[in-house]
Amino acid sequence: MAGKLDLDPRVVREARALAARAGQPVVDLARSHTTVSVERAVLRLAGVRGADQDGIPWVNRLVDAVRADVGLEHGVAVPVFHAMRATGVDDVTVLAQKAAAGAVRFGVPLKKADVTAARRMARKATGDGLRTIDRRRAERERMIKRYGDPAQRPWIYLIVATGDILEDIPQAQAAARAGADVIAVIRSTGQSLLDYVPEGATREGFAGTYATQENFRLMRAALDETSKELGRYVRLTNYASGLCMPEIAALAGLERLDMMLNDSMYGILFRDINPIRTFVDQRFSRQVHARAGIIINTGEDNYLTTADAVEAAHTVTVSQLLNEFFAHEAGLADWQLGLGHAFEINPELPESFRLELAHALLARELFPDAPLKWMPPTKHMTGDVFRGNLLDGFFNLVGALTGQGILLVGMMTEAVVTPWLSDRDIALQNVRYVLTGAGNLHEDFVPAPGGFIQRRAHAVLAEAVDLLKRIEGDTLLNAIADGTFGIMKRPADRGKGLDGVAKHAEDYYNPVTEALES
Amino acid sequence: MAGKLDLDPRVVREARALAARAGQPVVDLARSHTTVSVERAVLRLAGVRGADQDGIPWVNRLVDAVRADVGLEHGVAVPVFHAMRATGVDDVTVLAQKAAAGAVRFGVPLKKADVTAARRMARKATGDGLRTIDRRRAERERMIKRYGDPAQRPWIYLIVATGDILEDIPQAQAAARAGADVIAVIRSTGQSLLDYVPEGATREGFAGTYATQENFRLMRAALDETSKELGRYVRLTNYASGLCMPEIAALAGLERLDMMLNDSMYGILFRDINPIRTFVDQRFSRQVHARAGIIINTGEDNYLTTADAVEAAHTVTVSQLLNEFFAHEAGLADWQLGLGHAFEINPELPESFRLELAHALLARELFPDAPLKWMPPTKHMTGDVFRGNLLDGFFNLVGALTGQGILLVGMMTEAVVTPWLSDRDIALQNVRYVLTGAGNLHEDFVPAPGGFIQRRAHAVLAEAVDLLKRIEGDTLLNAIADGTFGIMKRPADRGKGLDGVAKHAEDYYNPVTEALES
Amino acid sequence: MSIVRPYGDTTGDGMVQLSFTLPVPHDKRAEGAAIQLANKMGMDPALLVHAKPMGDGFTFFVVYGRVSHLVDTGQVQVVERDFPLLSAKEVNAVIKRRLRRRLNVVGACIGTDAHTVGIDAILNVKGIAGEKGLEYYRELSVTNMGAQVSVPDLVETARREKADAVLVSQVVTQRDAHLQNTRAMSAAFREALPAGKRPLLIVGGPRFDELMAAELGVDRIFGRGTTPREVASYLVHALVGGSK
């Protein structure tokens, strides 16, 4: 596939080097801070389960209690396991319940031996959690070996979004039977701003279903059944982004989700979450994904819903390079990088289709080993569902012509409702037609040397390099504050969840990070 | 555009030579026969107008009367104009009325001088008709100069088919305003088997509107208005094929139609009209079109509705070559050859889209100077109108990628109803999207050398050459009898309208043929 | 369950999609008119999601919404297959045993309709959907008159061939052409032949309502997707009387 654009390898190398330099300060920030959600993720891996009668997870109650007593800056692992030893409680959830009742005090032990002992216990407990994640990963690999991967690329990715896990399940199974390789359960609109992960099976989401460990489990079990029935491993996706990225990443690992929406900047830009909070959370969550063998999906497509897809094309490229850098740094391999981009150019624009081809091919050739995630038209979809199905067909064609890895299937009702059962069926029929009839057309698609498509790709890459230079000079945080991405201005000292961030103390300890970085 | 398939010019030359040899016997047949409709066309050009109270045109009554008295084999021109002199009637229509009332006897004059006089009068009368056609042609050229041709290729060709000329007119004007470059008025289902041309403005067609001189006039006038309004000359199309090809061709010339459906074999295959009758009629009608500057549309697309579009692909090529030969022989220039072909491959077939591209490109490269007419999917259209609009989009894309000259716009309701107003609007929006967004994509579409598309095109051409060899050996009439085209078996001695054919006598005289061949 | 409702993405939500054109220019009032129509059709709420002016005085609308109508599948009237589906072998065997002569079938596409693909799919050996057509059945004698056959010619041929059954196809439906032609055909047979001598009259085509047989004066109607075997089995059932 590579080579159709005749990109200059030096320019590509320069772009990567710039992204690394622009990203490094943020990595340094992430390595020197923790957040309430990172600490809760640690405790979830250590075994804290369940919620109080108001639905507040015990893990939140426990971290709040620790924080109240000693702050976050030491990490919660040592205070918590020290308290376990001190109180003789041997179940972390019970400890959390006692702590919530005010029956436990937390402190950082002064004696080195106590610290060592607490650390050892913490290591062991979280090690159990990580081992479960490892088992899930092995399980996935076994099932893929048994049932097989999809026969074709791109993988076909479908959304369910009823708000009710019990409606979602049959719809997801029907979608898989109809040809979906990946099912994503969209999240209820409010969830990403909740600073806790809801509990249990849920039936009351708005335009999506809550991401909970139990919902993950139910859907994965249902899709395992369907995988067996179909003789094809059906992947499950959910969303990490939001105030609870680290925890949701942990839960996803524990319940064998296969892909997670996880963007380094989405929460900042589109949920007004504090930048520092997000950067810390995303790093930890990606380390967990790396361990779990989960493929991440980044969110560059979103920029093109608020910014113009032609003007802002290079911001997508810049963001992909940054996401790649952060992902590699967190330990993710290229096959785990579902970098996002989208078919969002105004269809009235002359040459719109060729511009789409240029942008999609640029991404393909910049990231030859990543399973790029190709997102359908949304912004220029209207209530004209007949036209909508047509646009989706041309979107599918770009996907096939440029070798995209994951095709998020567009719905003709994009501008109307969250997808109906029949919308998915019509959409899949559309994908099938295009892949069957024109799946190999890429052999005959050879952008003219020096022609429109090559020129456009080169221009976007050049703009991306320019922008990266500016970002490197001025810092990524300032660039985000200035509205560089998606025209959303997000200063580093604003946004939700900042109060959940703490700078590491000298003695900060996190057994999970330790294990994941070893 | 030429050259993408790397066709071997020797094979192309061979195919053309074979088509000429296979077609020549049919031309000889056509040159040595006449038909009732050829003779009626002569009289129409000579000025016979109107119909009796049963709607039977006076021209039919007149030819019938002549035939009853002296047969057709001398041509009607001399007997009729001799009778004019003899009776002193100076209006041919009046003569027809008298003849119908039994008040005139016809004969071929014995005296050379009488013959010469009758011929001279016939020449003069039909010369008036031909001059009107010439005036119309000049008028068209003037209007095109004034208003301009469409800005893009392919020209956008839309159908109206209400059955009522008064509903057709506003729909045609609306279609032109919405972007149609060519309007075709579909004919009522029964008309092609009528051995006369109905008269007057009509409002009672089934799935189409009767082709009458008055309907032609009304629609052309309406589109002239619209051309002026839009600053773009809007072309008008109707159908010649059927039992009255020569007459309708004459009327089309008189009323400045711009394109006519005129296939050398359509009437035989799809209306079970006698082969000899059709071959004689088509030749004369094409000579008239040549004079009128009318572009013909051939009907190879129809074969793919009864035969399989992949298996029978080469029969389309063979038929195009034959149509080309007959057309050139009748005096049509390359720019007048709207050779037909269609997007009719089963969309479930793997590589269907690439096969369509191969076939469409083959036609393009075989006939580089002809304005090919690219027909939309019909056979595999279903009541699933959402899918229908998608297929039409991919049809449009093939049209753009392969440089077709005339794009007959597909309707999502193809399998449901004759087009609704909104169907046309949705269909045009579809065309506009594809041409705007991907109109220049052909630059980037370069079939891989030796790849699937080239191989397929070469194979179809080779099969076409083989079939032409067989036809040349066995005669075209036998090939038609055997079901070679569209799996329709049509023996030369069967079919409708054979009794309207007569072999020329020694003294056969036709002033129109004489003028057209001079 | 016998009462159901349309399904968008949740059981019982009643959601449907509707599109149509109104002969009015596009403005707020036109949009209101579109919603009025949707309401009259039982959609409430009716969500107008698309309105597009076409030409001078027309607007195209797409509406989504909930209908309150209940569908009672128990009340549905359908022409169920009330005869056993036989194999070609069985068909031939029954005719041979019971009729002791070949069964005569005359087929045609009448009126100005020239769509023969459907009737050919039923009659020609080639058949459709993997099933051979009636010509393939040894005990059936098939006369296929082709397209655009006039009713008098059809009656005449049926009489001459001593047709046990006449099969007529109608594909063009604009201005109810198919209904008019079918009525004309059945009337002609009624006029030409006494009750006992009349062949079985069968019509088929993609847009017929199978419930209209009596109204059109024919014995049976076959719709979209009919296969030759169904027709052959029906012929045996109706003319030879069961397979035993």
Added chain:
Amino acid sequence: MSIVRPYGDTTGDGMVQLSFTLPVPHDKRAEGAAIQLANKMGMDPALLVHAKPMGDGFTFFVVYGRVSHLVDTGQVQVVERDFPLLSAKEVNAVIKRRLRRRLNVVGACIGTDAHTVGIDAILNVKGIAGEKGLEYYRELSVTNMGAQVSVPDLVETARREKADAVLVSQVVTQRDAHLQNTRAMSAAFREALPAGKRPLLIVGGPRFDELMAAELGVDRIFGRGTTPREVASYLVHALVGGSK
């Protein structure tokens, strides 16, 4: 003309297109059920042109047909613009002359809705469809609170900013989220502030029914395709009282 009917290809033909899913497996009965629904919606004849089984127990249908309902455009209720459309200059001039201070506007996307593109199109300088947003108007003072704003925060900010008008956007409509959120918002303002002190309440979004203002307790609703100028003109009309 005030009575119209849907238009397929002939005046008065009444033709419409309909699609929906029924939770039944595909068979003849299912097709009959689909026609039954279409009939109940007033389609007669209803032509079932497509039926496709989906998964185990669902079938998708496309139906074409004629409805007999008449649409009376005279009976259509619409929220007509009952105020003059002013230019930015005029808006500024009227406020300056009549109010003698800047008019305070607070905007937000409330509840869990994070779709700010719509409200930004109305408020941000950038605007939409070639029109500048309200921030561009010299005499308007705009506070844009962004997305996912809670109702208490909105009320608090409106009070602090002495808002003359509060502009709320709602795009997500699943399970009527937009209606619930709007009702909660108007109730909160009614509770927090006495009648005279309450700001003008305006909601907008692509799926609102503009006739529901009273029912939702707001002063005005703006739907699909609203432009900033319309909103500015309405503000002047409602708060400053006419342009004279």
